[in-house]
Amino acid sequence: MHEISLIQSLLTIIDDHAREHGFKKVNQVSLSCGRLSTVEPLALDFAFKILTETGICAGAELKLDILPLKIHCFSCDREFESKNGDPTTCPNCNQDQVTVTGGWDELQLIEMDVD
Amino acid sequence: MKINVVKNILDANNRIAADNRTFFNEKKVFVLNLMSSPGAGKTSLVEKTIIALKERYSIGVIEGDIQDSYDAERIAKLNIPVVQINTGGACHLDGNMIKETFPNFDFDNLDLLITENVGNLVCPAEFKIGENAKIMILSTPEGADKPAKYPLMFAESAVLLLNKMDLAPYVDFDLKKAHHDALAINPKLKIFEISCKDESGLKHWFSWLIKEIEDFRQDPN
Numbered sequence: 151m152h153e154i155s156l157i158q159s160l161l162t163i164i165d166d167h168a169r170e171h172g173f174k175k176v177n178q179v180s181l182s183c184g185r186l187s188t189v190e191p192l193a194l195d196f197a198f199k200i201l202t203e204t205g206i207c208a209g210a211e212l213k214l215d216i217l218p219l220k221i222h223c224f225s226c227d228r229e230f231e232s233k234n235g236d237p238t239t240c241p242n243c244n245q246d247q248v249t250v251t252g253g254w255d256e257l258q259l260i261e262m263d264v265d
Numbered sequence: 266m267k268i269n270v271v272k273n274i275l276d277a278n279n280r281i282a283a284d285n286r287t288f289f290n291e292k293k294v295f296v297l298n299l300m301s302s303p304g305a306g307k308t309s310l311v312e313k314t315i316i317a318l319k320e321r322y323s324i325g326v327i328e329g330d331i332q333d334s335y336d337a338e339r340i341a342k343l344n345i346p347v348v349q350i351n352t353g354g355a356c357h358l359d360g361n362m363i364k365e366t367f368p369n370f371d372f373d374n375l376d377l378l379i380t381e382n383v384g385n386l387v388c389p390a391e392f393k394i395g396e397n398a399k400i401m402i403l404s405t406p407e408g409a410d411k412p413a414k415y416p417l418m419f420a421e422s423a424v425l426l427l428n429k430m431d432l433a434p435y436v437d438f439d440l441k442k443a444h445h446d447a448l449a450i451n452p453k454l455k456i457f458e459i460s461c462k463d464e465s466g467l468k469h470w471f472s473w474l475i476k477e478i479e480d481f482r483q484d485p486n
Contacts, residue, residue, distance in 0.1 A: 152356050152388035159277050163270070171268065181274070188387045188417055237416050238449035246449045255391065255417055259270045 220252035281360030285395025298396035303384030309461035322376035405438035412446035
């Protein structure tokens with residue numbers, strides 16, 4: 151539901167970069183977000199489409215890379231990728247002595263293809 | 266041409282929130298960001314907290330709702346300055362919305378600002394507003410599976426208030442699971458079991474809040 155706010159914020163960042171680097175057209179925007187960041191990819195796509203009908207990003211493609219949830223388990227003493235998205239249990243031993251090490255609330259603009 | 270950027274998309278909001286925080290520090294105003302799903306008891310908690318603390322502190326309230334001013338009217342009856350933000354569809358409050366309320370408060374004579382976020386277990390967790398602490402409420406009828414289903418808000422909060430404990434026996438609330446899962450996500454989380462209806466457990470919440478406010482006033486930075 152907050153995807154429109156995120157895209158508005160993204161477009162502000164892109165405008166700042168356009169002024170700084172002097173580009174006039176954006177072809178592709180690559181984002182990454184954590185698996186648990188509560189971003190809904192379809193809603194994000196939709197928000198991007200309607201907010202870029204005009205302007206520097208008109209017609210640009212939005213790419214979203216979802217970072218897998220990574221969990222460090224203190225019992226196993228190593229890091230695992232969680233397939234089920236449960237941040238509270240180790241995917242290997244099912245114990246709860248864990249801490250999330252990635253795929254959490256990261257939400258970043260990674261790169262742009264521009265002319 | 267490719268340009269590498271690597272920039273947090275919420276940077277703009279984080280900057281405004283940090284400016285708000287600096288302002289609140291200067292004015293020595295302690296700010297709560299109260300979050301929960303709709304109907305968990307945010308406004309009831311705000312009312313109880315005001316009644317308990319209004320002799321001790323000067324309190325202001327920001328009410329965030331998609332529309333209507335029903336909650337703000339409830340708070341205004343307690344003779345407390347209250348500003349209603351109608352987000353008009355947005356599912357959360359952000360730093361700028363809070364900043365725009367500033368002209369409505371006399372911050373030189375305010376100790377505690379309680380911000381009641383839009384009822385939603387998802388989006389408010391991502392937007393800082395310049396608060397000292399995020400407080401979340403989970404009410405027993407919602408079920409004990411919520412920490413595992415909506416982990417981000419539990420991870421971001423300093424306090425979890427388990428509200429409507431008076432209903433727990435009737436709704437088969439798994440108290441052990443709620444504690445276990447919430448602490449697995451956030452080991453530093455303070456959990457208080459309360460009921461705004463029969464007022465049980467509220468004194469522990471008030472004690473926590475008073476201690477935090479006093480510590481903050483000693484050292485606002």
